[in-house]
Amino acid sequence: MSEAQGLHTKEFTLNVGPHHPSTHGVCRFVLQMEGEVITSVTPVIGYLHRALEKICENRTYEQIIPITDRFEYCTAMSCNMGFSLATEKLAGLEVPERAEYLRVIMLELNRIASHLIWFGTTSLDLGAITPFLYGFREREDILDMFEMTCGQRLTFNYIRPGGVSKDIPKAFIPVCKKFLDAFSAKVDDYERVLTENPIFIARNKDVGILKPETAIAYSVSGPSLRASGVKYDLRRDDPYSIYDRFDFEIPTRENGDCYDRYIVRIREMRESAKIVRQAIEQIPEGPIRSKVKMNFKPPAGEVYCRVENSRGEMGFYIQSVGEKMPLRVKMRGGSYNQLQVMPVLCVGHKIADLVAIMASMDIIMPDVDR
Amino acid sequence: MGVIKKLPVYLEKIPGGNIVTTTLDYVFSQSRASSLWYLLFGTACCAIELMATGASRYDFDRLGMIFRASPRQSDLIIAAGTITKKMAPRLKLLYDQMAEPRYVIAMGGCTVSGGPFYYDSYAVEKGIDHIVPVDVYIPGCPPRPESLLEGCLTLQKRVKRMKIRDWS
Numbered sequence A: 001m002s003e004a005q006g007l008h009t010k011e012f013t014l015n016v017g018p019h020h021p022s023t024h025g026v027c028r029f030v031l032q033m034e035g036e037v038i039t040s041v042t043p044v045i046g047y048l049h050r051a052l053e054k055i056c057e058n059r060t061y062e063q064i065i066p067i068t069d070r071f072e073y074c075t076a077m078s079c080n081m082g083f084s085l086a087t088e089k090l091a092g093l094e095v096p097e098r099a100e101y102l103r104v105i106m107l108e109l110n111r112i113a114s115h116l117i118w119f120g121t122t123s124l125d126l127g128a129i130t131p132f133l134y135g136f137r138e139r140e141d142i143l144d145m146f147e148m149t150c151g152q153r154l155t156f157n158y159i160r161p162g163g164v165s166k167d168i169p170k171a172f173i174p175v176c177k178k179f180l181d182a183f184s185a186k187v188d189d190y191e192r193v194l195t196e197n198p199i200f201i202a203r204n205k206d207v208g209i210l211k212p213e214t215a216i217a218y219s220v221s222g223p224s225l226r227a228s229g230v231k232y233d234l235r236r237d238d239p240y241s242i243y244d245r246f247d248f249e250i251p252t253r254e255n256g257d258c259y260d261r262y263i264v265r266i267r268e269m270r271e272s273a274k275i276v277r278q279a280i281e282q283i284p285e286g287p288i289r290s291k292v293k294m295n296f297k298p299p300a301g302e303v304y305c306r307v308e309n310s311r312g313e314m315g316f317y318i319q320s321v322g323e324k325m326p327l328r329v330k331m332r333g334g335s336y337n338q339l340q341v342m343p344v345l346c347v348g349h350k351i352a353d354l355v356a357i358m359a360s361m362d363i364i365m366p367d368v369d370r
Numbered sequence B: 001m002g003v004i005k006k007l008p009v010y011l012e013k014i015p016g017g018n019i020v021t022t023t024l025d026y027v028f029s030q031s032r033a034s035s036l037w038y039l040l041f042g043t044a045c046c047a048i049e050l051m052a053t054g055a056s057r058y059d060f061d062r063l064g065m066i067f068r069a070s071p072r073q074s075d076l077i078i079a080a081g082t083i084t085k086k087m088a089p090r091l092k093l094l095y096d097q098m099a100e101p102r103y104v105i106a107m108g109g110c111t112v113s114g115g116p117f118y119y120d121s122y123a124v125e126k127g128i129d130h131i132v133p134v135d136v137y138i139p140g141c142p143p144r145p146e147s148l149l150e151g152c153l154t155l156q157k158r159v160k161r162m163k164i165r166d167w168s
């Protein structure tokens, strides 16, 4: 790490955050620096600890759903989904066919919306403003669809144990089709701005290489894992809901650097659009929620259910003693492990690369701190 | 800053100075109200809505509001998102670093009163008005971009009413 003879600088400590525009929330890093080069990274977490798991112990199962919205707000649908799946498994609830399709449509639209936030903020961190505006433009279209369905833009409370809360309005399917038709060209637009951009490549290629062994050792999941060449996606490898009925690819890359993580996420948006299109073509008529008693009491026992969200594996562990409130809820988000692996990726790079790596991992803090 | 502070004192000594002061008030408050630069301070879910308000569809810039990364360059904190007990001293620090006159908007239930974490979260500060003085409260979880825009317009009205003499 040290430069050529005689060019040593004194090591010093640099604090980044918790209020820093590119730490995506309130993450803090304590860096040891030698000149511009990072020699060690210590993430300091807890600035957004809201005691979500503890709150869940004082809520009935249906009241917990809005709490899970706040757990991972970029993809609130998948939090709803994870908790509902766990509750259904625990209480043995049935889910009607139409509800399953509605869930998949919403989950995948939400995945696109979340990747668009990542796309916008990543490029903002690297100094490009146009992609931010592009990304949020399409995201608004998706939010319009959510809004016409459940009335909310960010915290949906839509997927409930036993089904979903509301049916889609008549206007939804035409709007969704129109969006999907235009979307592929929009993704081409994004790629035109960044994929071949020499500055973007210089900032991202061979920066923050995550080796597959390291990724597995740290339990990194989601697009960051797939960019390292491990083809592991819960939608395919442990299918939940009705994901086994759809035809889609799981994009992977080999190098595991920031650029590969970018490519994987961009390609994932296209695949999600494909799934939504299949789902709206196949969606059957029927009820959207099975009969669920108010304040139902699932039998005693414990259960762990996991779903693939845009940041990796999201899991919910519930322990029940047969009361109307759970005894313990544990939430697992993808970001925590991605933050743990940051020191491995950053050491030896320049300080500016910290921002690029952090952006490419797509870490958000509520997921880490809970 | 020195000139602006002393200006009314100088002007009042000359005959008819009061008229000039009122006009200056108008000029200053108008221009301050239409270039409120806000600090990019987002901690949780509401920050996403803040970003969405700054982005394509809602376009914050047309109110003259541009985000700054440093508190020293900004006039306004939009506190978007949960402020936990661990984060509270940081918010105070940021507020103290801003130059006067400075304003605070509390965006979202969490910053207004603790929001969904009011009753049984040991970690969340129950409203940021325990820490810094708040000018405009915007309820909602999260507030829609329209409400945020409305809140900012309210703050602008308030800024326009201010006199130079009121500056501390």
Ligand code: SF4
Residues within 6 Å of the ligand: A070, A155, B044, B045, B046, B047, B080, B081, B082, B107, B108, B109, B110, B111, B115, B116, B140, B141, B142, B143
């Ligand atoms: S008010 Fe609601 S949306 Fe905003 S930060 Fe608090 S929990 Fe999140």
